[in-house]
Amino acid sequence: MLRPVPALLALALAPLHLSAQAAGPDAAARALQPKVVEWRRDLHRHPELGNQETRTAGVVADHLRALGLAPRTGIGPTGVVAVLKGGRPGPRIALRADMDALPVTEATGLPFASTVKSEYRGQPVGVMHACGHDMHVAILMGVAEALAGMREELAGEVMFVFQPAEEGPPVAGEVAGARRMLDEGIWKEFRPDAVLGLHVWSRLHAGQLGVRAGPFMASADEWTLKIRGRQTHGSQPWAGVDPLTVAAQVLLGAQSIIARQVDITAHPVVLTAGQIQGGTRFNIIPDEATMVGTLRTFDPQVREDVIARLRSTAEHFAAASGATATLEVAGNAPATSNDPELLQRLRPALERAAGAGNLVEVPRYTIAEDFSVFANEVPGLYFFVGTTPAGQDLATAPMNHSPHYAPDESALDLGVRAMLQATLAFLEGG
Template sequence: MTQAIMFQSLVDAGKRLEPELVEFRRDLHLNPELSMQEAETAAKVADRLRAYGYEVKTGVGGHGVVAELTGAKPGPTIALRADMDALPIEEESGESFSSRRPGVMHACGHDAHTAILLGAARLLSEEKHRLAGSVRFLFQSAEEINRGARLMIEQGVLEGVAEIYGLHNLPTLPAGKVATRYGSLMGSVDRIDIALTGKGGHGAIPDASIDPVVAASAIVMGLQTAVSREISPFDPVVVTVGSLQAGDTYNVIPHRASLVGTIRTFSPVVQASMKERVTRLAGKIAEAYRCEAVVEYTEMTPVLVSADDCVAHVERTVEAVIGADNRIEAAPTLAGEDFSLYLQQVPGCFFWLGSGPQEGAEHAYGLHHPKFRIDEQCLPLGASLLAAIAISRLGG
């Protein structure tokens, strides 16, 4: 069988699976679960894999599920990964299968990712005779809080893995298209927690107090100089303070204030330098306002950098399956993804799968939006692409 015929057969088989994948995805969408709470989702995944003939390991890295397919001949192990968790967002999509759980929604499409990887597992189980090696399927929990991949790695899911591949749906890219990028694709994710201590007192007598709210406000503005005056304008960095908490009433200067934020970079070198900058700026600004600042800086995930050889393999496969006209170069983004932790351990590639309306059609809402929706035609295509990536890498 030629490669073209083999890929076409995978696409055709994926299309036949579409009703099954849509049904599974919609069930997950109806019943979303937050990070580290994905017990029902994991049980459904494990049951479906067993129905496909797989032996399944559950409870890996929280509620992660792992299965492996051994090919007809010995060879390397390729890992394919999907995430399963939802977000604390109230759904406003208007879908007939909208979340039945108040304040919880699959607003990032992890329900689609899970269905896609199940589809790939089903397709590959019927093509194992083509494999010189093994395929390991990783269904990961807690991507949204940047914990799941780290826990999975700590529990050995990458042992013996030669390469790893994953995808993320993109509602601003039409379904039927794929976007790839060499080098850095997504940003690092760090968290900052700043605790300020002043001296509380009456709001009418500020000279008898030390106001941590004023100091906190100055720190919010001052942290932006870490970007505008200390880092090259050619190195993208974002510093965002997402929470500032202080006080309980209108006429009291509080004793304490706290700030929580995130820092995103596109360079491992810049990421490594940010802790010193933030600690210095927050500390010195607080001192200037007679407050004390304690900074906790947490490096959560690194910059997501795919391996060139693996990107080239994905591009060749994508173009062979859906044509070169349907693959574009992905724009970089400072959004983070803990798939980057896998890529620190083994080479691999992460790419975007179009899940949005066709150009000129209805407006597409982005990831994490309460009106987020996907074109479910991306499900069988994503499954076929992941299966094709594994088969062609393992000598199919």
């Protein structure tokens, strides 16, 4: 466990001594790099789906206990939380890492590739850390160890939040992830003054950090549309009401909502159907068809407007054919927005960690993150850590969620250093 002497830590945190500041936290982070890599590879071999992260939670809790902390476990239901109290008074900050893997069969060929199989919403699946949450957990474990080694000199308190089910609940419509952890009271007795999070990201090169002030990741809604017709033999469609035809009409009509009814130059919107189910046999028109999809928006009012338009479109197409349509929408995450003042305050720390020219402004993305639930409670800062090797084309590199996603492990070092620098800067007044 690293314990820098007070004089060194003071130099590391003094705004007028930037080289010393970089040397202190950076040295602590780099000394931990072999451990962080080992943790990440172990977690990668043993991925777990949302709300099933029992082994991962055990690894995290054991590590926090070894640092002299008293973790709370079983939150939401597999989350882990611990608080580190510094030796000096100061502000409170929460650091969050998500732990869950995806229902993806790994195809990287890595020596520590996952071979885990499981079941997701009734379907047999492979399980893989295809989004990089194994890296997030390992990074935060490293940050926790570095900060624990500095606890006597720290000003304030740090909460480490290891969150389950960021990728959504294992059961459609179920409350999970960040929302469930807050509902179960993780901030009841410890309400932070700010919350930080990060995500490894294939659309940046290794060595780069990405930030953006204000809204930069979309809200995510999961919608389910049930169209009820009337079963009949396929040779006599006029004797029933075909819900599959109505589903096709609604699918095309939904795209006209975005193309013709929403000003997407001002408000980017994505409305996607990812699944259509209906029928069991080639010559039977079924009673019902179900469509499932996602809606991504950056503005709450635009979100409500598009939902209303989708419902109206579905109901009118259905009514024209003698069918009925019922739309249900489950909000998985609001839009993620970086607090501009917090970003401005901590930008120098991120720049020191990344080096000159490596802190880049990213565009708005229509991906989503339930870190936003935390950041809607207190000021939040969320940043990306590049994972595509230098020289590899970003446009063709396997994206997060790909079975071929194999992030450059140098991102672990930068992730630890960036989170550590930002945390120390916040605790010391920025």
